[in-house]
Amino acid sequence: MKLILTAGLAALVAMPAMAAPGGAERQHAFKQVLLDFEPMGLMVRERDPYKKGAFIQHADALKLAARQPFTLFPPNSIDGKSRAKPEIWSQPARFAAEKTRFFAAVDALDTVARSGDLAAIKKSYAVVAQSCKSCHDSFRGPER
C-alpha cells in the first residue's frame, strides 16, 4: 500500500514536468488522419480501384483519428514547430465551428461509405476535403 502510494505521488509530482502538447504532437496526430484520408482519396479519384470493404475500414478509422488532434490544443501551445495560428485561441467559437463541421463531415462519410454508392461517396469525400482546407486557410500558418 505504502509502495503504491509512493509511486502514485511520484507520478503526480512528475506531471507538471511533462511537456504540454504542442506542434509536434498535433502534427503527428494530423498525419495519422492522413493515413486514412489519403488512401480514400486515391479510390475516390479512381487512381486505386474502389474497394467497398477497405473504404469502410478507412472511414471508420478516420472517424476516430479525426478527434485526436483536437485534444492537443491547450492554451498558449504555439512552439517552434507549430503551424497553429493564435486565432485558434483568440477566436475559439470560429475554431470550434470548423471542428464541428469537420466531425460532421467525417461522420457523414463513414455513413455513406456503407452504401457503396461511389457517386455519393465522392460528394461526401469532397465535403471532408473542403473542411480540411477551410480550417487550414483560417487557422494554419506557414511552415516554420
Ligand code: HEC
Ligand atoms: C478545425 C481545424 C482543422 C481541420 C478540420 C483540419 N486541420 Fe489539419 N491542421 C490544423 C492545424 C491548426 C494544424 C497545425 C498544427 C500545429 O502545427 O500546431 C494542422 C496540421 C495538419 C497536418 C500536419 C502537417 C502540417 O503541414 O502542418 C496535416 C497532415 C493535416 N493538418 C491534415 C489535415 C487533413 C487531411 C484534414 C482533413 C481530413 C485536416 N487536417 C483537417 C487544423 C485543422
